[in-house]
Amino acid sequence: MANLLTAIRLLLVMPVAWGFADSGFLSPRVLSSLIVLAIASDYFDGIVARATNTASAKGMLFDHATDFLFVSAGLAGLAAAGLIQPLLPALIVIAFAQYVLDSYYLFKQKQLRMSFLGRWNGVFYFLPLVLIAASRLEFLSTLEPLLQLIAISTGYALILSTVASIIDRAIAPLRGN
Numbered sequence: 001m002a003n004l005l006t007a008i009r010l011l012l013v014m015p016v017a018w019g020f021a022d023s024g025f026l027s028p029r030v031l032s033s034l035i036v037l038a039i040a041s042d043y044f045d046g047i048v049a050r051a052t053n054t055a056s057a058k059g060m061l062f063d064h065a066t067d068f069l070f071v072s073a074g075l076a077g078l079a080a081a082g083l084i085q086p087l088l089p090a091l092i093v094i095a096f097a098q099y100v101l102d103s104y105y106l107f108k109q110k111q112l113r114m115s116f117l118g119r120w121n122g123v124f125y126f127l128p129l130v131l132i133a134a135s136r137l138e139f140l141s142t143l144e145p146l147l148q149l150i151a152i153s154t155g156y157a158l159i160l161s162t163v164a165s166i167i168d169r170a171i172a173p174l175r176g177n
Contacts, residue, residue, distance in 0.1 A: 002049035002054055002055075003045075003059060003062060005041040005045040006041065006045045006062050006063050006066050008041045009037075009038045009041045009045075009066050009067070009070055010066045010069065010070070012037065013069050013070050015034060016038065016070070016073070016074050017074050017076060017077040019031040019034070019077065020074055020078045020080075020083075020132065020133075021080040021081050028133070028136035028137045028138065029137065031133050031136065032134065032136075032137060035126075035129055038126075039130075046063065057110055061111070064112055064122075067122060067125075068096040071092065071125035072089045072092045072096070074129045075092065075125065075129070076089040078129070078132055078155075083128075083151065083152070084151065084155035088155050091162040094166060095121070095165055095166050095169075098166060098170070099113075099114075099115075099169065100112065102169060102172075115165065115168060115172070117165040118165045118169065121158065121161050121162055124154070124158060124161075127158075128151040128152075128154050128155050128158070131147045131148070131150055131151035131154065132147070132148065132151050134147055135147035
């Protein structure tokens, strides 16, 4: 059941990315609903896996890979629309590749090795998506410039925190972590 929740998010990757890249592809309500569905599936998949005693390293990899695909594609859609810097989704690709490679190959673990900063980046990567989707809703139209400004600012902050996470993960072996 947990993997089914994760799979729902995986199926939303392309429509959401396209919806951000082309504001006419999905109505603002549909786009916002898909974002809420994705966040809900992300929240509940881990809870369901633990409650049903089906949590596993493979399930964790599926969940994190799906999160990575969802946010990087959505942010790439925003970048294509000129709403955030294209550097952010590119850095997320680098950070995720580093996360997987150093977990399995450098530290030779049998599951992903999370870091504090990387975990919080993963949470906040959803924020620009939520803000831009909300800014397109008719009842929030008066807040559109503010929500877009916050999304742009958040994007810059995430660029900095992603670079910091990449550096932190790169020097972790030197600290003996």
